[in-house]
Amino acid sequence: MSSLRDLQGRTWAIIGASSGLARAYAHTVAVRGASVILIGRDTDDLARTAVDLQVRYGIQATVDSCDLSDRDGVALLVQRLKPVAAEGRLDLFFAAGVMPAQSAIEADPKRAAEVIEVNLTAPMTLLLGLAPAWEAAGSGTVVVVGSVAGDRGRLGNHVYGATKAGLATFTAGLRNRLGRSGVHVLTVKPGFLDTAMTWGLPGVGFAADPAVVSGTILAAALNRVDVAYVPWIWWGIMTIIAHVPEAIFKRLKI
Numbered sequence: 001m002s003s004l005r006d007l008q009g010r011t012w013a014i015i016g017a018s019s020g021l022a023r024a025y026a027h028t029v030a031v032r033g034a035s036v037i038l039i040g041r042d043t044d045d046l047a048r049t050a051v052d053l054q055v056r057y058g059i060q061a062t063v064d065s066c067d068l069s070d071r072d073g074v075a076l077l078v079q080r081l082k083p084v085a086a087e088g089r090l091d092l093f094f095a096a097g098v099m100p101a102q103s104a105i106e107a108d109p110k111r112a113a114e115v116i117e118v119n120l121t122a123p124m125t126l127l128l129g130l131a132p133a134w135e136a137a138g139s140g141t142v143v144v145v146g147s148v149a150g151d152r153g154r155l156g157n158h159v160y161g162a163t164k165a166g167l168a169t170f171t172a173g174l175r176n177r178l179g180r181s182g183v184h185v186l187t188v189k190p191g192f193l194d195t196a197m198t199w200g201l202p203g204v205g206f207a208a209d210p211a212v213v214s215g216t217i218l219a220a221a222l223n224r225v226d227v228a229y230v231p232w233i234w235w236g237i238m239t240i241i242a243h244v245p246e247a248i249f250k251r252l253k254i
Ligand SMILES: NC(=O)c1ccc[n+]([C@@H]2O[C@H](COP(=O)([O-])OP(=O)(O)OC[C@H]3O[C@@H](n4cnc5c(N)ncnc54)[C@H](OP(=O)(O)O)[C@@H]3O)[C@@H](O)[C@H]2O)c1
Pocket: 016, 017, 018, 019, 020, 021, 022, 040, 041, 042, 066, 067, 068, 069, 094, 095, 096, 097, 098, 099, 118, 145, 146, 147, 148, 189, 190, 191, 192, 193, 194, 195, 196, 197, 198
């Protein structure tokens, strides 16, 4: 067990806790003494993770159920988390996301709404709901996982990318709002990660290890970085991609 228990007294609510990245992040904060609330749909699976974290790190780990496509359910989750935020103990890691194939959405355009619901409506509802409690308490760290896919609309991924672009815009404004009360908001933009989301996709052989990326994210959050590309090389890649003239970019089949 790490001797650095500097997160004792903090409670990290981890939304989408069954995700490859979120599971790694739960270990990253738990080893430093934080309590965790693992939030997601498969509560049996999350309960096994909670026991593992308790046994390994001697921390408090609980499970909460929420389907992010259920708006009433998200509103109820806000009510359950509010007291912890009001006590000034709540930090939040929003990792949930869905990325159906662009071709599947084009075949059934109604599916675009599902992607928006989970990737954008749910985090907005949740974070706007908790914001007043964080403001009143004057303490908290919010980490929202976006994507480099939000930096430029691509042929192969522009519905998912649009939700991540919206999330980046939303979190920038929320950072401005909550920063006035001492609450920090970090927007994370991962490149390819080795998780279920990218499993079997072509061209992601160099996907990053979520455990390594999680450490980078926590360090960025504690250092009050505003926007973190992870791994950092994606900042350079996306800077180049952002500067490709649209007249050329629109012809690329990526
Ligand atoms: N993997 C990458 O290369 C990559 C790159 C850039 C950004 N990201 C972002 O990183 C974050 C974490 O993704 P990951 O790579 O760790 O993928 P993942 O393992 O597929 O995790 C996705 C998570 O979202 C949850 N989720 C989906 N729909 C939900 C719903 N309706 N209600 C509640 N939870 C729901 C899933 O829960 P269930 O287990 O219940 O389905 C799962 O925990 C996502 O926001 C993703 O967009 C990933």
